[in-house]
Amino acid sequence: MPGPGHRSRAGVAAVTAGLLAVSGALAGCSGDRRAEPSPRPTPVWNRSPASVAAVGDSITRGFDACVVLADCPQVSWSTGTDSEVRSLAFRLLGAPATKNRSWNHAQTGAKMSDLPGQMAQAAQREPELVTVMVGANDACQDTARQMTPVDDFRASFEASMRQLRAGAPKAQVYVSSVPDLKRLWSTGRGNPLGRQIWKLGICATMLRDSQDMSERAKKRRDTVYERVVAYNGVLRDVCAKDRRCRYDGGAVFDYRFTGEQLSHWDWFHPSKNGQGRLAEIAYRNVTSAKPPV
Structure with missing residues (x-):
């Protein structure tokens, strides 16, 4: 047992x-x-959007890139169809689709106060991506006092984002920085033809009396430069509050345009070559896994 x-x-x-x-x-x-x-979870930023709408000013309309004093939207950095420029839409969608799934609502001469209306138009298309490039005309006035106040610039951009979200809540937004107007002056002032054309009144706050190096002229240009920097700060800050918005990190502002990349009619707006460089910057930032810093 x-x-x-x-x-x-x-x-x-x-x-x-x-x-x-x-x-x-x-x-x-x-x-x-x-x-x-x-x-x-579905990624907030889609690096391959299937449609693109553009809002902004004369740069996005391809002004003075093909013929003098005229828009040339087919070479637009954002939605153009020109195979040499290879716009952002061209690179994302391919040539045939660019004509059917991209729309250009930018207007030559537009300021930030015009953007809410453009955004409302863009929202009706329900695009997957909206590109924004605006602000140069807010700084390009007859006198420095006429430049858009920074607070007004901010209020209009915030209103623009609200307009878009009301009609296209899931649309992504790519915001380009305002170009460095002072650098454009420095590049173009060496061309005699450009200097003569500037006398017609193009961006007088920066380009008037292009050869004047007096303290008064320098101070005027510095004032414009500082205002553009402030505008870019607004673009960055307002964009950062929207989870589907991506600012370019100042890439366009920092870009050093050469004479080849400026219109040979006004030595200020981008040429076809310059439009292509803008398209490269945009495509790199839109398709990047992380937003630019």
């Missing part, structure tokens, strides 16, 4: 075996749960 110790050891063995069995069953269930794929 087995002794008490034997019965005790047998009982412990039985209990242990039972616990191991239960533990194994639970582990199997847990393992099954781990094997099930967990749902992944």
